[in-house]
Amino acid sequence: MLAWHYTTGRKLQYITASGMLIPGSTGIEPPDKPILWFSRNQHWEQTAGNACHDAGQPVRRLTLRETYAQSGGLVRYGCDVKRLYAGEALRLKAQVSREVWAALHAAGKQQQAYPAAWCGSVDSIPLEGLIVNIMSDSFKWEQFEAG
DSSP: OEEEEEEEHHHHHHHHHHTEEOOBOTTOOTTOOOBEEEEOOSSOOGGGSOEEOOTTSOOEEOOHHHHHHHTTOEEEEEEEGGGSEEHHHHHHHTTOOHHHHHHHHHHHHHTTOOGGGEEEESSOEESTTOEEEEEOTTSOEEEOOOO
């Protein structure tokens, strides 16, 4: 089974140039380690949507279609789940406290995500051997062929 790292079309060129998926460190404070997040959700991960800051409104995540329209499309990278950690194993590997982990899960559920489908790595993952899909204009995932 594949798990997917969902991202935007704007990030595709940077990821391709680096040749790696790299854990993001935004909002991470030591001793926590950054996590490269994946989801076993085979269509879309709700928490992958861009944040929206409408004046006077609480912050919300854009939908798949909204993120697609505002971010140069959508891309996902498929990785065999056997290469990733999930649940308590991922929490321990990333050295995340139980309190922070519970808060991440609560935030995910509030966004209609399914945290039990989350998995990840604290290490960068080379693109070689990953499956790359792009979202078509008809909102279907299609195999990406570079060039």
